Amino acid sequence: MSIYLIRRLASGLLTLVVASVVIFFVLEILPGDPARLMLGMNATEDAVQALRVQMGLDEGLYARYVQWACGLLSLDFGRSYTYSVPVAELIRERAAVSLPLALIALTLSTVIAIPVGLFAAARRGRMGDTMAMTVSQFGVAVPNFWFALMLVYVFSVWLRLVPAGGFPGWQSGIWPALKALILPALALALPQAAILARVTRSALLEVLGEDFIRTARAKGLTRKATLWRHALGNAMLPVLTILGLQFAFLLAGTVIIENVFYLPGLGRLLVQAINQRDLIVVEGVVMLLVAAVVLINLLVDLSYAFVDPRLRTRA
Amino acid sequence: MKLWIPMAAAAFIAITAGSAHAARTELVLGMPLEPPHLDPTAGAAAAIDEVLYANVFEGLTRIGARGEVLPALAESWTVSDDGKTYTFKLRTGVKFHDGTDFDAQDVKFSLDRARGEDSTNAQKGLFTAIDTVEVVDPSTVKVTLKQPQGSFLYNMGWGDAVIVAPESAETNKEKPVGTGPFKLENWAKGSSITLTKADGYWGNPVALEKAEFRIIPDAAAAVPALLSGDVQALPNFQLGDALPQVQSDPRFKVVIGATEGETILATNNKKPPLDQLKVRQAIAHVIDRQAIIDGASGGFGVPIGSHFSPANEAYVDLTGTYPYDLAKAKELLAEAGYPDGFKTTLKLPPVAYARDGGQIVASELRKIGIEAEIIPVEWADWLKQVFTEKDYDLSIVSHTEPNDIDIYARKDYYFNYDNPAFDKVIEELNLTSDEAKRKELYQQGQKILADDAVNGFLFELPKIGIWDAKIDGLWENSPIQANDLTRVKWVD
Numbered sequence: 178m179s180i181y182l183i184r185r186l187a188s189g190l191l192t193l194v195v196a197s198v199v200i201f202f203v204l205e206i207l208p209g210d211p212a213r214l215m216l217g218m219n220a221t222e223d224a225v226q227a228l229r230v231q232m233g234l235d236e237g238l239y240a241r242y243v244q245w246a247c248g249l250l251s252l253d254f255g256r257s258y259t260y261s262v263p264v265a266e267l268i269r270e271r272a273a274v275s276l277p278l279a280l281i282a283l284t285l286s287t288v289i290a291i292p293v294g295l296f297a298a299a300r301r302g303r304m305g306d307t308m309a310m311t312v313s314q315f316g317v318a319v320p321n322f323w324f325a326l327m328l329v330y331v332f333s334v335w336l337r338l339v340p341a342g343g344f345p346g347w348q349s350g351i352w353p354a355l356k357a358l359i360l361p362a363l364a365l366a367l368p369q370a371a372i373l374a375r376v377t378r379s380a381l382l383e384v385l386g387e388d389f390i391r392t393a394r395a396k397g398l399t400r401k402a403t404l405w406r407h408a409l410g411n412a413m414l415p416v417l418t419i420l421g422l423q424f425a426f427l428l429a430g431t432v433i434i435e436n437v438f439y440l441p442g443l444g445r446l447l448v449q450a451i452n453q454r455d456l457i458v459v460e461g462v463v464m465l466l467v468a469a470v471v472l473i474n475l476l477v478d479l480s481y482a483f484v485d486p487r488l489r490t491r492a
Numbered sequence: 493m494k495l496w497i498p499m500a501a502a503a504f505i506a507i508t509a510g511s512a513h514a515a516r517t518e519l520v521l522g523m524p525l526e527p528p529h530l531d532p533t534a535g536a537a538a539a540i541d542e543v544l545y546a547n548v549f550e551g552l553t554r555i556g557a558r559g560e561v562l563p564a565l566a567e568s569w570t571v572s573d574d575g576k577t578y579t580f581k582l583r584t585g586v587k588f589h590d591g592t593d594f595d596a597q598d599v600k601f602s603l604d605r606a607r608g609e610d611s612t613n614a615q616k617g618l619f620t621a622i623d624t625v626e627v628v629d630p631s632t633v634k635v636t637l638k639q640p641q642g643s644f645l646y647n648m649g650w651g652d653a654v655i656v657a658p659e660s661a662e663t664n665k666e667k668p669v670g671t672g673p674f675k676l677e678n679w680a681k682g683s684s685i686t687l688t689k690a691d692g693y694w695g696n697p698v699a700l701e702k703a704e705f706r707i708i709p710d711a712a713a714a715v716p717a718l719l720s721g722d723v724q725a726l727p728n729f730q731l732g733d734a735l736p737q738v739q740s741d742p743r744f745k746v747v748i749g750a751t752e753g754e755t756i757l758a759t760n761n762k763k764p765p766l767d768q769l770k771v772r773q774a775i776a777h778v779i780d781r782q783a784i785i786d787g788a789s790g791g792f793g794v795p796i797g798s799h800f801s802p803a804n805e806a807y808v809d810l811t812g813t814y815p816y817d818l819a820k821a822k823e824l825l826a827e828a829g830y831p832d833g834f835k836t837t838l839k840l841p842p843v844a845y846a847r848d849g850g851q852i853v854a855s856e857l858r859k860i861g862i863e864a865e866i867i868p869v870e871w872a873d874w875l876k877q878v879f880t881e882k883d884y885d886l887s888i889v890s891h892t893e894p895n896d897i898d899i900y901a902r903k904d905y906y907f908n909y910d911n912p913a914f915d916k917v918i919e920e921l922n923l924t925s926d927e928a929k930r931k932e933l934y935q936q937g938q939k940i941l942a943d944d945a946v947n948g949f950l951f952e953l954p955k956i957g958i959w960d961a962k963i964d965g966l967w968e969n970s971p972i973q974a975n976d977l978t979r980v981k982w983v984d
Binding site for chain 1: 526528529534535536537609610611612613614615616617665666680681682683684706707708709710712713716717719720722870871872873875876877879880891893896899
């Protein structure tokens with residue numbers, strides 16, 4: 178087990194190093210000059226040059242990479258070109274929105290999806306299954322921004338229960354902040370839940386065809402008990418994989434929902450930074466996401482070992 | 493004892509009057525783009541001035557709602573007979589938000605900083621005419637110019653020319669410290685910027701206690717924000733298809749005003765065959781301005797025939813110089829040696845008016861055999877390829893700086909236009925401060941550009957403002973990029 182863990186950690190670290198090289202040099206190829214973008218069309222060439230020096234862009238490419246990579250080791254992500262504040266601070270502010278949002282959405286989608294999947298698998302081919310799967314098909318197909326707008330019109334414009342968007346910040350209290358995250362979390366969770374429910378159902382059905390299920394039934398267990406005690410645990414592997422992928426997506430792939438609710442999340446920071454050629458912010462955020470994905474994958478792999486004892490000994 | 497009754501009555505009246513007129517003093521405004529930082533002297537982003545100009549920062553002069561030059565931190569000025577020396581009499585008793593006094597030293601510091609060697613002012617050109625800035629006494633500043641500059645007082649009213657204090661200049665990007673009626677309360681990055689009324693403001697007291705600028709990147713989100721009352725004003729917002737929904741609602745006022753944004757079909761005047769006047773004239777003849785306004789700007793915007801704002805006093809309508817005429821256009825192309833047209837490219841930045849307008853322009857050009865390949869580019873890429881490297885044939889862009897006809901006299905500007913006659917007009921304009929004479933020169937300049945068909949002149953970008961019908965005092969037009977809140981109030 179410990180060798181397995183060390184090997185996984187080492188490969189994770191290697192991934193990070195390779196990613197830092199790729200991210201830095203690929204982004205530097207992007208055409209565009211952050212200083213010219215900041216000062217606009219009417220700026221004189223010497224003013225643009227002065228700003229370039231101020232931003233540290235006059236130094237060589239390799240020197241800047243080494244400086245950046247060394248900074249990363251001490252969690253110093255550098256200074257934003259446009260905002261001129263430390264990148265780490267920007268990421269922290271945005272993560273304070275994106276992380277809770279992703280967690281709430283993921284919890285919601287799990288709480289909805291697993292029971293639906295179980296329900297459908299237990300009634301395979303019958304009325305309940307067909308209905309659950311039809312609804313989830315809708316959930317997969319409906320664009321989440323449209324669904325988000327419908328939520329806004331019903332709960333904000335019509336019922337006036339929650340704000341139409343924006344984020345007041347955690348300093349304004351837990352409840353106002355949570356209130357601002359409810360609709361976006363719902364909008365994010367439902368499509369995810371639909372996918373997850375379908376995965377849960379098909380994983381369960383596959384397991385239900387296995388020999389040990391027949392054995393369990395043969396020794397006299399009820400259908401329900403078999404489902405809960407033998408099938409669910411064995412069907413968890415694909416479900417966990419999808420959950421891991423979904424969490425990584427929810428962290429920064431949510432820019433559309435962030436735009437609809439004008440939330441200051443990581444996704445919007447990333448898109449805005451790309452448009453403004455604030456490359457050092459883009460590099461920092463992408464690096465962080467890579468690290469998050471590596472970490473999530475590691476956790477998912479470890480949890481495999483937890484749900485499947487065979488994997489514990491194989492390593 | 494008798495005194496009690498009138499006093500009680502007066503108190504009663506005061507109380508009821510107070511509650512009846514407890515007018516709202518807070519306002520939430522929505523804007524689509526967030527300022528990258530909060531220092532108007534170090535960036536070109538319109539969003540910076542839209543939050544801070546006139547509200548937090550003030551200059552020697554300021555631009556009013558109709559584009560006029562008004563006194564601000566300078567209460568008056570005199571100009572020497574040769575037009576080279578400006579003596580500004582400054583207001584006294586003015587304080588910066590951090591409590592430090594404003595005086596002539598701050599003016600000298602600000603102007604010297606903006607034109608200095610390592611200045612990162614986005615409009616450094618505004619200050620190039622300045623030769624020296626002298627402090628005569630704490631409330632008098634003498635600015636000497638290298639040569640007379642007719643637009644000098646106007647230039648000093650730009651957001652890029654606001655007065656900053658040496659103590660806070662370096663930190664203004666994060667914590668802006670100005671002399672205006674509002675001070676920064678909080679900037680929640682990515683979310684909102686909140687201003688509150690500053691104590692001890694020198695000028696007319698403002699009615700608002702608090703103003704919040706909320707960043708709403710998406711028009712689809714701005715409408716529900718407005719309908720739910722979260723946001724009460726969208727002073728400059730392209731709502732597109734969602735506009736009719738708000739227009740029909742009596743709770744809101746929709747105000748279509750003018751900006752200083754000349755939207756043009758930018759043309760590379762040195763790139764064959766666009767270097768031939770006849771080819772550019774042919775293109776001008778197939779531009780259907782109304783179709784472009786309808787398709788790319790929701791039907792709002794005023795057609796223009798040269799690089800000049802219709803809101804300006806010196807404007808002349810030159811849209812008839814090359815009227816829509818396909819036959820004439822074909823004839824001109826044939827005369828230029830391209831009877832069957834030619835292939836060209838049209839690089840479009842990521843704004844709706846350019847991307848949508850580009851489709852219309854390309855389809856019009858096709859009618860006379862010009863095949864324009866549309867190449868969408870990002871802003872950063874546009875600035876690099878089109879603006880800096882001049883690697884383009886045609887493009888569509890809006891020039892939002894006010895009164896910027898002089899860009900056509902700049903050497904090596906991206907239009908690659910070079911006409912000594914036009915340069916002479918601008919040169920003379922710079923040396924002229926007589927208003928009537930300036931107007932005449934501006935008109936000459938407009939005429940030359942229209943005749944030369946330097947660019948395809950399309951339309952003036954509209955300012956579409958939507959706000960609660962009970963709000964009074966927001967600007968209808970946008971003579972400079974600003975949301976001046978100094979006269980904004982809630983009325984019943």
